[in-house]
Structures are given as C-alpha cells and as structure tokens.
Amino acid sequence: MLTIEELKNKSSQYLNDKKSIAIQLSKDILAEPETGYKEFKTNKKIYDVLKSLDLEIVNNLAITGLMTTIHGAKPGPHIAVIGELDGLPVPGHPFSDKDTNAAHACGHHIQIGNMLATLFALNSEEILNNLSGSISFIAVPSEEYVEIEWRNEQRSKGEFEFLGGKQELVKLGIFDDIDISMMTHARGNFSGFGYGGTGNGLVAKFIEFHGKSSHAGGDPHLGINALNAANLSMSNIHANRETFYDDHHIRVHPIITLGGSVVNQVPEIVTLETFVRGASLEAIKNANLKVDNCLRAGAMAVGAEVEITTLPGYFPLFHDSNLQEIYKKNLQNTENKSSELDHGGGSTDMGDLAHLMPVIHPYVGGATDASAHTAGFIVEDYDLAVVEAGKMMAFTIIDLLYDGASTGKEIISKHTPRLSKSEYLKTMREFSNVEIANYNIG
Incomplete structure (x- = not known):
C-alpha cells in the first residue's frame, strides 16, 4: 500500500500527463459560451472527452447536466466534484457569443477544466486501489441566475421547477447518495487560492406594473403611468436601505427590463427584475417583505396595478470547517499562495448544497484584475485555474478516502445538516409566490 504522500505524488504525475486535455476543454468551452439550461454544445464537448476515457456517463440531467463516477477498491463515502456549464450575457466580452452575448465572464469554463483535472489525477488503478469510496464528477447546468423571464x-x-441547476438536481435525487461536495471557482483581481468565507443567498423577483396608456402630450391626464409607479417603487427601496442591518449584508439591485413602448405614449406596462440578497434565510425573508411593501406603495401612489412574482433563488453559502481545514493544509503544503476569505455579497447554488451536506467552495486566481460578470474578466493562467485547482481537490479527496476513508467518515459524522432534503424543498417552494395588487380607482 502506498503512503498518502506517495499517492499524492502519483496523482500529480497522472494529472500532468493529461493536463493539456483539461486546459483545451476549458478553452473550447470558452469559445462557445451558452446560458443556463441551454448548454447543449458544452454538454457535447464534455461528453466526448469522458467517452474517450471509456467512462460510463449519465447524461441529460436537468436537461444539459451529465456525470460520471469512479470507484475506489472498497466502499466508503461518496464525494462529488462539481463544475458549472453556463455563462451569462455580457455584451462586449471578447469571447461573447455574437448572437446571444453569452460569455464565460465568471470562469465556469475553468471549473469544467479543473473538474476534469481532478478526474485525471484520480482515475487510475494505482490510485483507486488505495481509496475507499466513490467520486462523481458532475457538470451542472444553470448556476448564473439570469434570463429570469425565459426560465420562468x-x-x-414543466421543463424544470427550479431556476438553479444544483437545486433541480437535488430535487431529481442526484445528490441523494452523495456525502460531500466540492468545486473550485475562478476569481478576478486575486492571486493564488482563497478558502473559507461565506456568501449571500437570494430570492429573485419579476415585477410588472400595469397602468393605462394615453397620449403623452395631448391627454396625459387620462393615463396611468406605469413607469412612474416603477420609479417610485425603486425610490421606496432606496429609502429603506438604512433599515438593513450591516451584518445581514442585504443587497437589492433592480433593473428596468421594459420601460414603455413609445415616447409619446404614457407607459402602460413596465417590468422590473431584482434580487433580494442576504446573509441568512431570515434576513432575506425580512428584506423581501420590505421590498414588497415598496412595490405596492409605488403602484398605490399613481393608481396602478402591480404583479409581484417571487422566485426561490439561492441559499447562503458557508463551508464545513473540518473539510475546509483539510483543503487548507493541502494548499499550505504547496508553493501556491493562499488566504482566508471574508463574506462575499454574491450568491451561488452551492449554498443550497451547503445546507444538506459538508461542502467547500474555494476560489482560484489566474484571471485579469477585473470584476466577474464584466467584459474585462478573462482567465489567463490556466495552469493555476485548471491544473493546480484540480490537484488541490484531488489531494483533498485522497485525504478523505485513504485508510478506509477514516477522515471522510469522521467529517461526515461530525457534520449536522441544517436541512433535510424534504425541508429544503419545502423552504424553496415557500419562497415561490405571485401577488397582484390593484390600486386603480378609475
């Protein structure tokens, strides 16, 4: 039996032999970005690589997801390594799709690459014969919470119930027998690796204000201006910001997706989209109630009707401290720079999995000094973002499944899930709501 350090050295060699395949797959995905639940080309690229390795593939999970599983010599914990398939619309990004504006401005293409790199590091008899347990590699659709109207x-x-891919896979039972999950996300304006920290959850809202059209110059008094209702609502939200607790990390950021039809007509229909983000489910619920009041008040002020559709978004992210400590030690045993992260205002459906099982969601640098979701966000260092990131996950998995998976079993036994699957799905569905409030007195 190889020692754990010998195993890690061997796994690193196996990865180095095939790292060009993982890097090239990342670049191929970058070149043809697709948005959530539409990642058919991306799915095919991954499928072809996995098929070339003679692996058994489970395909068409939540439309475009797919997975493969490898097994150690003995039974033990089941670990998931996750990569996300989708991009998001970012006009002006140098690698954006000319028709859809989809781009990998959040680095999901390198997630698929480092997921594959982890597979290359572990998928040999020499490694697996020393491990107890299974490792599934899951390419997940639709993490970016965009195109809300289309998805709704x-x-x-009935194409899917939840707008986030991991959420849909939880509902479908894909994570039922998985004990631990991990993935590594790209980060801009950052060097080395970041571990730990927490992240906001969210609910999404799609709002329609209905007024009454009239000639904007000749008869504005006969109309009900839906745009005024929307503007007042956003002002109401701004007036509430001082009521948000600092440690709740509330973020409300609406956009107008339809502001009217023509300039010489009083706007009859105006639509908004917004997220309500917060650091806990209770904080999100509280802020969401305030936002609903603001929307009703805006409609009431001008005598309009408002339809408020609230959709379940993502749960707040946190990490299992014991699992994180193992990952951290692997970072510290390499030359890679690493640092512990604080709270982040963004959101991911990895937070949903964190409520069900032990997870880690570290970050890796290698991108430009630009914010994610912008045209300037481009991954430049693929050796770091794909190869080294995959290696760190592989080393962590070896720690978990070595010696009869004693460490993995200990982490699972010490972890108390915050929600059961049934409780999670119930909470998700309780967030879903449609309300119509009509204040038209004419």
Missing part, C-alpha cells in the same frame, strides 16, 4: 416560462411549462 420554461418552469411554467
């Missing part, structure tokens, strides 16, 4: 239409048709 698909949801109403």
Whole structure:
C-alpha cells in the first residue's frame, strides 16, 4: 500500500500527463459560451472527452447536466466534484457569443477544466486501489441566475421547477447518495487560492406594473403611468436601505427590463427584475417583505396595478470547517499562495448544497484584475485555474478516502445538516409566490 504522500505524488504525475486535455476543454468551452439550461454544445464537448476515457456517463440531467463516477477498491463515502456549464450575457466580452452575448465572464469554463483535472489525477488503478469510496464528477447546468423571464416560462411549462441547476438536481435525487461536495471557482483581481468565507443567498423577483396608456402630450391626464409607479417603487427601496442591518449584508439591485413602448405614449406596462440578497434565510425573508411593501406603495401612489412574482433563488453559502481545514493544509503544503476569505455579497447554488451536506467552495486566481460578470474578466493562467485547482481537490479527496476513508467518515459524522432534503424543498417552494395588487380607482 502506498503512503498518502506517495499517492499524492502519483496523482500529480497522472494529472500532468493529461493536463493539456483539461486546459483545451476549458478553452473550447470558452469559445462557445451558452446560458443556463441551454448548454447543449458544452454538454457535447464534455461528453466526448469522458467517452474517450471509456467512462460510463449519465447524461441529460436537468436537461444539459451529465456525470460520471469512479470507484475506489472498497466502499466508503461518496464525494462529488462539481463544475458549472453556463455563462451569462455580457455584451462586449471578447469571447461573447455574437448572437446571444453569452460569455464565460465568471470562469465556469475553468471549473469544467479543473473538474476534469481532478478526474485525471484520480482515475487510475494505482490510485483507486488505495481509496475507499466513490467520486462523481458532475457538470451542472444553470448556476448564473439570469434570463429570469425565459426560465420562468420554461418552469411554467414543466421543463424544470427550479431556476438553479444544483437545486433541480437535488430535487431529481442526484445528490441523494452523495456525502460531500466540492468545486473550485475562478476569481478576478486575486492571486493564488482563497478558502473559507461565506456568501449571500437570494430570492429573485419579476415585477410588472400595469397602468393605462394615453397620449403623452395631448391627454396625459387620462393615463396611468406605469413607469412612474416603477420609479417610485425603486425610490421606496432606496429609502429603506438604512433599515438593513450591516451584518445581514442585504443587497437589492433592480433593473428596468421594459420601460414603455413609445415616447409619446404614457407607459402602460413596465417590468422590473431584482434580487433580494442576504446573509441568512431570515434576513432575506425580512428584506423581501420590505421590498414588497415598496412595490405596492409605488403602484398605490399613481393608481396602478402591480404583479409581484417571487422566485426561490439561492441559499447562503458557508463551508464545513473540518473539510475546509483539510483543503487548507493541502494548499499550505504547496508553493501556491493562499488566504482566508471574508463574506462575499454574491450568491451561488452551492449554498443550497451547503445546507444538506459538508461542502467547500474555494476560489482560484489566474484571471485579469477585473470584476466577474464584466467584459474585462478573462482567465489567463490556466495552469493555476485548471491544473493546480484540480490537484488541490484531488489531494483533498485522497485525504478523505485513504485508510478506509477514516477522515471522510469522521467529517461526515461530525457534520449536522441544517436541512433535510424534504425541508429544503419545502423552504424553496415557500419562497415561490405571485401577488397582484390593484390600486386603480378609475
């Protein structure tokens, strides 16, 4: 039996032999970005690589997801390594799709690459014969919470229930027998690796204000201006910001997606989209109630109607401290720079999994000094973001599944899930709501 350090050295060699494949797959995905639940080309690219390795593939999970599983010599914990398939619309990004504006401005293409790199590091008899347990590599659709109107239409048709891919896979039972999950996310304006920290959760809102059209110059008094209702609502939200507790990390950031039809007509229909983000489920619920009051008040002030659709978003992110400590030690045993992160205002459906099982969601640098979701966000160091990131996850998995998976079993036994699957799904569905308030007195 190899020692644990010998195993890690061997796994590193196996990865180095095939790292060009993982890097090239990342670059191929970068070149043809797709948004959530539409990642068909991306799915095919990954499928072809996995098929070339003679692996058994489970395909078409939540439309575009896929997975493969490898097994140690003995039974033990089941670990998931996750990569996300989708990009998001970012006009002006140098690698954006010319028709859809989709771009990998959040680095999901390197997640698929470092997921594959982890597979290359572990998928040999020499490694697996020393491990107890299974490792699934899951390419997950739709992490970016965008195109809400389109997704809600698909949801109403029964194509899926939840707008986030991991959420849908939880519902479908893909994570039922998985004990631990991990993934590594890209980060801009950052060097080395970041571990720990927490992140906001969110609910999404789609709002329609209905007024009454009239000639904007000749008869504005006959109309009900839906744009005024929307503007007042946003001002109401701004007036509430001082009521948000600092440690709740509330973020409310609406956009107008339809501001009217023509300039010489009083706007009859105006639509908004917004997220309500917060550091805990209770904070999100409280802020969401305030936002609903603001929306009703804006409609009431001008005698309009407002339809408020609230959709379940993502749960707040946190990490299992014991699992994180193992990952941290692997970072410290390499030449890679690493640092512990604080709270982040963004959101991910990895937070949903964190409520169900032990997870880690570290970050890796290697991108430009630009914020994610912008045209300037471009991954430059693929050796770091793909190869080294995959190596760190592989080393962590070896720690977990070595010696009869004693460490992995200990982490699982010490972890208390915050929610059961049924409690999680119930909470998700309770966030879903449609309210219509009509204040038209004419």
